[in-house]
Amino acid sequence: MKLSCKEFMTLYKKADANKKLLLDVREPDECATGSLEGSINIPVGELENRFSEIPVEKEIFIYCKAGGRAERAEMYLNHRGVKETRVASQGGYEELKTLI
Numbered sequence: 001m002k003l004s005c006k007e008f009m010t011l012y013k014k015a016d017a018n019k020k021l022l023l024d025v026r027e028p029d030e031c032a033t034g035s036l037e038g039s040i041n042i043p044v045g046e047l048e049n050r051f052s053e054i055p056v057e058k059e060i061f062i063y064c065k066a067g068g069r070a071e072r073a074e075m076y077l078n079h080r081g082v083k084e085t086r087v088a089s090q091g092g093y094e095e096l097k098t099l100i
Contacts, residue, residue, distance in 0.1 A: 002071065002089040009099040011086055012061045021058045025073045026065055026093065036063070036096060044069040047076050056082045063088040063096055 003011065012020065022039040024031060031041050042050050044064070054060070060082065062070040067089040074085045088096055 005091040005095040008088040059084040065092040
């Protein structure tokens, strides 16, 4: 589900803490400048090789720098059968960090 950053954070905050995952699909050098608290970093290009690290039974909230990579990650996860995905597709990390 593609969302604005505000919609994304509203849903993330309302989701059960034990049933959600915040997935940062930016590159490690981008994450070095900061990431959202509680997120795990798996760059979009590594999703296939690291798929087993993702608890697919959870609601997955995906973000990147601007939305494009998060959308690609969602498509990949949906293709693998993961249906509970939310994407910050109209913005990214810089805007999201102001909404926490």
